[in-house]
Amino acid sequence: MASTTEENYLKALYNLSNTQGEVNISELALSLKVSMPTANSMVKSLQKSDWVIYEKYKPVTLTPKGQKEAALIIRKHRLTEMFLVKKMGFGWEEVHEVAEQIEHIHAPKFFERMDEMLGYPTMDPHGSPIPDNQGRMKEFSYTPLSTCKPGQTVQLTALTNSSTEFLEFLNSRKLALGTELKVLSREVYDLSLVVSYANHPNETLSEKVSERLLVRILK
Amino acid sequence: MASTTEENYLKALYNLSNTQGEVNISELALSLKVSMPTANSMVKSLQKSDWVIYEKYKPVTLTPKGQKEAALIIRKHRLTEMFLVKKMGFGWEEVHEVAEQIEHIHAPKFFERMDEMLGYPTMDPHGSPIPDNQGRMKEFSYTPLSTCKPGQTVQLTALTNSSTEFLEFLNSRKLALGTELKVLSREVYDLSLVVSYANHPNETLSEKVSERLLVRILK
DNA sequence: ATAATAAGTTAGATCATTCTAACAAATTTG
């Protein structure tokens, strides 16, 4: 059974995997805030347990076993976040750190009950998909708001960043998942967007913000 | 901040403390299923952080700081058990192992919300008191059923053992906290008790069982 | 009060996880 540390490595590898499923040691080390030798030695030990494929000086790849394990931890993380928001009254900006801990609890029934109580959700509070209990994750192709054109109407469906600071910024502007926005104009100089929604007829969103907002185009 | 391992030692020390607040190394080692040298070295390190008072060849004593820390972990454990039973549909025989893990989660709000949602309970599902958020625990003096006399009517209020096997035994006999029992007779040979309650007009309980059942005497 | 037994300690080792310093390979750049 993977230790908490190993589970965090598997999750990082899953999230960092590119289209070829490859992750460089330096990215891994950066993402987990450990030194490169630490990441390097951990990767070697993950290989011994068949979680990853690895050759010296080559990028790391999760094995199917490693992918499934990672997806199931992410499942626990996202179910937990949803449970905290929907059943325990947490704000979406308060759940990540707790979920980071609870994802390591070994208690299948605990997460099955969350899933049932939530009515088998497919998304977490930040719009990220929840893998099923076999570790299969639906891929969604949402559009970053930053690429939308003036005149389009879109619905906010997910985020590419879920840091507390960003979520608190969205709270302050009353932007939530499901909010319908109309793109009014784009500023050529800094690529900021002017949008309108609900009681906000005229909000300016910087490029940094708009590229982190994923939307579904309504018209 | 105490590690998970340290927290488990503090909890064990709290639960093993005798009237003088003393615990022998051998008891501690037995209770945590570690070797005596392991317990010995851990006690030395707990002392360095001021959780315990310890001198070579003397029993260990928790400091006030250590007592409070232990009680607050026990609080998290018992709130969790109550939450699992009352809010998530777990049986009282299924919660201990999960709580053993969740008690180590660092997230004050998570436990505060449990407490609120449960209406500030004072007992866990096995009748043990839940320490308050300052780490103060109410002491209760319940009577073991084994010391009750024929003719007495009592109410089951707590257990001195909460192992899954014992709880499943109680389930099989439909014995739950709150059940009112009448003591019919005591067998002198093996000290078993014959009792009646609800739809069970004639149940025999061994001494091993009756000494683990704590009751409040009704008349 | 010895001798036997139980309890407790020390020494030395292992395993997991992490680090820094030094070195080597691979990639990028002029």
Add this chain to the structure above:
DNA sequence: CAAATTTGTTAGAATGATCTAACTTATTAT
């Protein structure tokens, strides 16, 4: 392409948590 830079590896050490074997102190029984 050769030099500079970045990326990755090895070596060696530290810390926390655990163990067994050997020894010491304390308690119990004769």
